[in-house]
Amino acid sequence: MIFERSLQRELAYTAGAVFMVLLTIMLTTMMIRIVGFAAQGQVDPRDVLVLIGLTVIGYMAVMLIVTMFVSILFVLTRWYKDSEMVVWFASGVSLTRLIKPVATFATPILILILFFAFVGWPWSNAQSKLIRARFQQRDEVSLLAPGQFRESPATHRVFFIESMSSDQARVENVFVTTTENGKVSVIVSRTGHTETQKNGDRFVVLENGRRYDGEPGHPDFRISEFQRYGVKIQSQPVVATPTASSTSTPGLLRQPTAENLAEFAWRCGLPLIAINLMLLAIPLAYQNPRRGRTINLVMAVLIYLTYSNLLNVVQSQIEQGKLPFGVGLVALHIVVLALVAFLFWLRVRNRPLFTRAMFSRATQGS
Template identity: 25%
Template structure:
């Protein structure tokens, strides 16, 4: 019991320290990049740390297993270098038994890794994409120049005059292309095929909390034009309100696959949502494989941390990290191949079985080789 508490506290503390170091290093690079974008006027400084926070689960998904593996290597390497492992083995506790003492911690971290992969990462990337959308729309209005057209998606905006502080616009022309109106409607709907042309004497703009930019148009006319028949309809208005962003009902088609929630991925695989099914299966299999990396970390660290007397605790650290990172890269590479349809989604299970077999070989090959040599030395008939 005392040994279990000691090992668990040492591994947990070291994991936290290594994780903190890797998080600071990786997010520090990302923060510098965001500061550069903000310095160029492409990002509001007020959302920098929000973006960093929302991107944190994306980094944790990969660096949490690596941090656990490195901490195991450091803790067991110190036991070997300080000859504490020899004392533990002499007391009747084998290396495998030490690994079993860390199973509760490994399972806890595997559950945390599963939560990050299935819940936290999609949520964080979804929120980050919303912030980027808001910032991109804000940039559109920052780019408004008098008597020039600017474009945002399928919208084209012309402004004749700009008031002070950009609170009011004058002589506004808005061209809304047909395919933007066809969202969530059938292509056979004739009204969905019409372009829209809006003239307004003045307008005011408002940036909503959900990322949509709202225009309040005054004293103008609205035309609906059918490009095929060249027929049009028109209506005058004293005030007219519209938004310049696409509706969010079809967001699953626009988001990166990493930002799609796990229930939505399941719906895509079932065919309920219109999206690349192979891409959804690849992402779901990838998320399911990540918790297993915690188990592999525990299985691989035990034999790879073994050092002979006077070899030093750092001798095998770098080669062991390369071996573990190579295992992780196998899982990552499968995602691209499954997305392109080159491999079935069952390749994840095959890879996990092969990596587990490799970890078992690392743990027991010395014992197997010793038994084979012992059997060869036995005389015939015994």
């Protein structure tokens, strides 16, 4: 029908605009957050853009849910405001007839939500953890930067170099201090270079320098000079600790621990939330043309926040063993679906969801 095509076209245009707004907000927020991590030395500045992209992929399912819900609500609310819905109802189109065109519009979005919830979310989390672990567990040579004091995460060493060649093979004016068992060892040298032994061990070989060994607060320091002195480079294997959020969906089912089942219930909850909110937006969009539309929008925001927070509560209860997995998987969504059916019933009987008398009584009671 013409009205169905018109509705789907307007929903598509509105969804594109809403998604771009949400994406801009997400990119801005993540850029500020991840750049802050880079400034604190928690991530490599060269990985900032990659981490932002991975974060956006991880939260894409949530953004698509909000996009679909807000788009349906905005379009239908405008139709009520401009009396277009009155025309369609007068033509014999019932409220339930809106489900078909809305579902046709939402089907591609629901498929994307399924993909990003079950595939995109764990993959992006796993890649982000790997990048962070690789940066945190890098070897000591990669820490060196001309003119800066750098502390090794693997040992109690502090490095300082004045200059370094472009390939990090040679350094000049080196300062290394090591603290171990209450004793301090300070090494200074004019030049140095890196060497790799046949067994794979790597060393920074310092040349023409001095070593000072002693205990702070005591004058009996030992001073020795050397022509060559090797400092072994400590390195650690890159190991990203697996968590439920970074485990693939088949991996969660292969190891059905409480934490994994809770994560699986959360992932399943995202498409179920999307379906319920898609249906909920139809009766919730009812609008009296003589009144403002603020109430519906406020209620929509509150409903979404409440629904998503309840899903997080259910996940936490399953993880703690306080709620059976089967109950936590479907109970919340069945309750919301019953609420949607009740709202449809109210609208079919032409009863307003929110009346001025309700708010008047609430004001007098407070």
